[in-house]
Amino acid sequence: MTRPARTQVAIIGSGPAGLLLGRLLTQAGIDNIILERRSKDHVLSRIRAGVLEEGSARILEDAGVGGRMREEGLVHHGIDIAFGGGRHRIDLSGPTGGKGVIIYGQTEVTQDLMDRREADDAPTFYEAEDVAISGFDRHMPETRFIHEGRAHTLLCDFIAGCDGFHGVCRPSVPQGALDIAERVYPAGWLGLLCETPPVSGELIYVRHGRGFALCSMRSPTRSRYYLQCAAGEDATAWSDERFWEELKRRLDPETAAALVTGPSIEKSVAPLRSFVAEPMRFGRLFLAGDAAHIVPPTGAKGLNLAIGDVHYLAEALIEYYQERSQRGLEAYSERALARIWQAERFSWWMTSLLHSFADTGRFAQKLQDAELAYLADSRAAQAALAENYVGLPL
Ligand code: FAS
Ligand code: PHB
Numbered sequence: 001m002t003r004p005a006r007t008q009v010a011i012i013g014s015g016p017a018g019l020l021l022g023r024l025l026t027q028a029g030i031d032n033i034i035l036e037r038r039s040k041d042h043v044l045s046r047i048r049a050g051v052l053e054e055g056s057a058r059i060l061e062d063a064g065v066g067g068r069m070r071e072e073g074l075v076h077h078g079i080d081i082a083f084g085g086g087r088h089r090i091d092l093s094g095p096t097g098g099k100g101v102i103i104y105g106q107t108e109v110t111q112d113l114m115d116r117r118e119a120d121d122a123p124t125f126y127e128a129e130d131v132a133i134s135g136f137d138r139h140m141p142e143t144r145f146i147h148e149g150r151a152h153t154l155l156c157d158f159i160a161g162c163d164g165f166h167g168v169c170r171p172s173v174p175q176g177a178l179d180i181a182e183r184v185y186p187a188g189w190l191g192l193l194c195e196t197p198p199v200s201g202e203l204i205y206v207r208h209g210r211g212f213a214l215c216s217m218r219s220p221t222r223s224r225y226y227l228q229c230a231a232g233e234d235a236t237a238w239s240d241e242r243f244w245e246e247l248k249r250r251l252d253p254e255t256a257a258a259l260v261t262g263p264s265i266e267k268s269v270a271p272l273r274s275f276v277a278e279p280m281r282f283g284r285l286f287l288a289g290d291a292a293h294i295v296p297p298t299g300a301k302g303l304n305l306a307i308g309d310v311h312y313l314a315e316a317l318i319e320y321y322q323e324r325s326q327r328g329l330e331a332y333s334e335r336a337l338a339r340i341w342q343a344e345r346f347s348w349w350m351t352s353l354l355h356s357f358a359d360t361g362r363f364a365q366k367l368q369d370a371e372l373a374y375l376a377d378s379r380a381a382q383a384a385l386a387e388n389y390v391g392l393p394l
Contacts, residue, residue, distance in 0.1 A: 007033045010143045010156040012131060012169055014043055014124055016106060017289030017306040018162035019113035023063045024314035026120045030321055034124040035131050035145055047193055047266045049106040049303035050216050050224055053391030056307040057102050065112040073104035076202050083207040085252050088376045092390050095383035099390040105218045106303050133159050133172050136285035164290040170277055178277045185272035185296060186357050190229040192243050193266040198223045199259045206250050207354040213250040228355055235267045272296040274348050276340060279333040288313050293340050299347035308394055309336045346388040
């Protein structure tokens with residue numbers, strides 16, 4: 001691409017948001033190009049989310065990328081909350097008319113979307129350097145980037161900022177045009193992936209005086225565990241042995257005894273942050289996914305919110321091109337933010353309920369005890385958790 005090329009929608013970022021948007025637009029006959037700064041292998045090497053809401057699964061199925069998810073994904077109808085030495089099962093399906101969640105790693109979702117994009121023969125520039133965007137506040141958006149040592153300019157009708165929390169799109173918005181709401185938690189999550197059978201058939205969220213823990217999985221033979229750790233913790237400071245010993249100290253004795261340990265195939269630390277940038281549209285630039293918002297992973301909402309944003313944005317762009325209507329584009333930000341803030345609230349609530357933070361005073365600890373006791377005894381409280389966990393309607 002040497003002379004300024006043109007496309008209808010330039011998508012910045014080849015994570016789940018960018019790839020899904022690309023697929024939905026291609027399916028509707030709308031030309032799009034994805035610019036990704038990392039290599040394909042690097043994008044696939046990042047271990048992230050593990051839980052899909054049924055609404056997300058349907059969107060992936062309608063996009064023609066749900067086959068392997070339906071074959072290999074594990075449908076779960078409950079989760080356990082462990083505290084005070086016991087485990088309390090939260091029925092997800094009873095209070096929600098039979099809804100559950102699907103355990104299917106983000107890595108697999110990304111692989112399925114990449115395979116589909118290749119089959120569509122839709123263009124993605126991996127290892128695109130110095131991506132810059134401009135003109136979106138007028139009617140002449142363009143992106144510039146370096147690829148394989150050559151400078152390119154891409155003219156487009158719209159730019160979709162799907163470039164995550166550390167991307168270039170949100171910072172390209174004029175100073176002062178963004179309303180930022182943020183809470184940074186004084187802790188992180190140390191995650192470990194291993195080829196061992198999960199300790200339990202469903203996820204276990206653990207509240208413990210030593211810190212939060214989560215027992216999750218990717219398949220009947222591959223487990224994913226998390227420990228609350230200090231913010232900015234160095235994952236290499238944790239040997240596998242140290243990780244397993246600490247996890248066992250946070251589990252009840254029966255679960256600890258059932259834990260199958262093994263060598264880690266991945267270990268990483270994720271920060272805990274709540275973050276929303278409003279609005280999500282600036283002229284012809286639209287933000288979607290982590291580029292606009294972040295949730296602490298306790299509610300398993302990050303990936304699901306990205307899919308929800310893209311569902312709304314794709315609908316609006318297809319309406320624009322097929323009906324020449326701006327209605328969906330004008331409603332996008334408000335529509336997406338209504339659902340985002342519900343997920344922000346739930347993720348903050350789950351995080352505050354289950355983590356012990358250094359700045360959590362005695363009163364807040366006693367409130368946690370009371371909230372957990374109420375959750376264990378109240379079907380209404382359990383139903384409220386269930387309907388948020390399986391996902392609010394799109
Ligand atoms: P992503 O960050 O996935 O993708 C953005 C893409 O844009 C990346 O490939 C990046 O390389 C690219 N990019 C960035 N800057 C660019 C530039 N200037 N030019 C071109 N490309 C650029 N969610 C859960 O539900 N459960 C979890 O357990 C969980 N764990 C997580 C752990 C970590 C370490 C992180 C960071 C997030 C985690 N999340 C989790 C949230 C995560 O799953 C996100 O919600 C999800 O990746 C959002 O997808 P995207 O919006 O596509 O952003
Ligand atoms: C995961 O399996 O990675 C996972 C599951 C549930 C969460 C967060 C992460 O809330």
